[in-house]
Amino acid sequence: MGLPFLNLTKQKQAPTAPANAGGGLTKLAEKLSERMGTNLGLGSTMGMPIAIDFGTGALKVLQVNAGQPPVLQAIVSLETPQALIGDNKRRMEFQLSALPKLVKKGGFKGKRAVCSIPAWQTTCKHLQFPRQEGVPLAQLVAAAIPQQLGVDPESLVYRFIEVSNHDKSNNKVDVVLIAVERPVVDRLMETLVDAKLEPVGIQSEFMCTVRAFDDIHRRLEDNKANTLYLDIGASTTKVMITHGRTLVFARMIDVGGRHLDAAIAKQLNCDEVTAREMRLALDKETEKLFAASPPAPAAPADPEVDRRTAQPVPGLTDDITRQPTVAVAPEGANLLEPLEIITDEVRLCLRYHASQFPGQRVDRIIFVGGESRHRGLTQHIARVLKLSAQIADPLARVARTGNESVLGIDLKQPQPGWAVALGLCLAPTDL
Numbered sequence: 001m002g003l004p005f006l007n008l009t010k011q012k013q014a015p016t017a018p019a020n021a022g023g024g025l026t027k028l029a030e031k032l033s034e035r036m037g038t039n040l041g042l043g044s045t046m047g048m049p050i051a052i053d054f055g056t057g058a059l060k061v062l063q064v065n066a067g068q069p070p071v072l073q074a075i076v077s078l079e080t081p082q083a084l085i086g087d088n089k090r091r092m093e094f095q096l097s098a099l100p101k102l103v104k105k106g107g108f109k110g111k112r113a114v115c116s117i118p119a120w121q122t123t124c125k126h127l128q129f130p131r132q133e134g135v136p137l138a139q140l141v142a143a144a145i146p147q148q149l150g151v152d153p154e155s156l157v158y159r160f161i162e163v164s165n166h167d168k169s170n171n172k173v174d175v176v177l178i179a180v181e182r183p184v185v186d187r188l189m190e191t192l193v194d195a196k197l198e199p200v201g202i203q204s205e206f207m208c209t210v211r212a213f214d215d216i217h218r219r220l221e222d223n224k225a226n227t228l229y230l231d232i233g234a235s236t237t238k239v240m241i242t243h244g245r246t247l248v249f250a251r252m253i254d255v256g257g258r259h260l261d262a263a264i265a266k267q268l269n270c271d272e273v274t275a276r277e278m279r280l281a282l283d284k285e286t287e288k289l290f291a292a293s294p295p296a297p298a299a300p301a302d303p304e305v306d307r308r309t310a311q312p313v314p315g316l317t318d319d320i321t322r323q324p325t326v327a328v329a330p331e332g333a334n335l336l337e338p339l340e341i342i343t344d345e346v347r348l349c350l351r352y353h354a355s356q357f358p359g360q361r362v363d364r365i366i367f368v369g370g371e372s373r374h375r376g377l378t379q380h381i382a383r384v385l386k387l388s389a390q391i392a393d394p395l396a397r398v399a400r401t402g403n404e405s406v407l408g409i410d411l412k413q414p415q416p417g418w419a420v421a422l423g424l425c426l427a428p429t430d431l
Helices: 025-036 088-105 137-149 182-194 205-211 220-224 257-268 272-280 286-290 336-356 375-385 416-426
Strands: 050-054 058-065 071-079 112-117 122-130 156-163 172-181 198-204 226-232 237-243 246-253 364-368 388-391 405-407
Touching (some): 050 088, 058 088, 058 416, 071 088, 112 182, 112 205, 112 416, 122 205, 122 246, 137 156, 137 172, 156 246, 172 182, 172 246, 182 198, 198 416, 205 226, 205 237, 205 246, 205 416, 226 375, 237 336, 246 336, 257 336, 336 375, 364 375, 364 416, 375 388
Parallel strands (some): 050 112, 071 405, 226 364, 364 388
Antiparallel strands (some): 050 058, 058 071, 122 172, 156 172, 226 237, 237 246
């Protein structure tokens, strides 16, 4: 289930569904509708939307056509200039100004668009409340925000997911709260309109990442699999734990690839671009790990066939902890400190999950994010956590006809950084 940041219709809330919160969104959408000369949220069915991911390392734009598997329509990637990697404000302005031109020349169809909230602009927090008979959970969440986040709930656009641990004796309720400052949403919406697009959804990166892997949880028994998703990006590492397709834990760690590069650059007296090249050059064989994984078929396939024939799932490597060890840092550099921050924080996440779900141990790690191309990094984390692990290439599960528009990306190489964009394509469009 997606996590809409903008939802104009009140819906009956299921136990694990995101709740509506943060007023004023209807007025915002009406204002944008007037500017566009159209009505938003009226159930348009004009194909799959254009997905826009404002990533730190690159601005990614993707569109697929419906199908099983989905079929690639167009894909564009604009790499972030190195000088902007560590400057959130300037990087965002660069991407927002570049978006209209990218969309115009990218070969996309239609005007409907969805985008993600950049992780660095997102607050993710776990809250716990005593159950109160007759008091809506949304009211409890709103009342807790000033104390937990120190801001007025009206200054945010937020959603929450109720997490059930199936302990009937527990008189408390747990929620995952995901929030963003209201001006951020306003700016993103206005940028889409300025690019002559029709905004139909804004989603969190957490839920988009999880949704990109819905197809590996197709059977009822797949819901018993507990997965730790680690999205290692340039500036952050996102932690998500799911039971089947259901998100039960989310957290963001403020350490990513650029922190590793900065440590190498300082120790080896070089610039960060050179440091990154040295680090990624330690493993030039990662793409070969995907060689045994067949590409997605161009025609509809039986969703069970890969399981019945014991064929590997497209886009997932074999267990990387069983692969030959790759160095995590170039000779003369030591990344122990930033790596310990990541692994210690993930351990805390796993402990929290274990306390909330006794007996439901996490079974595996799936690595995504651009930094997952460095097998030495993923191997180190997986071995410290003592879990089997796979690197994912989400685009491997998207069929290609050869006629799609491709700019700024080499689809012959594994692309673990495209989970958010693919998840956006598959997420609800309920704005």
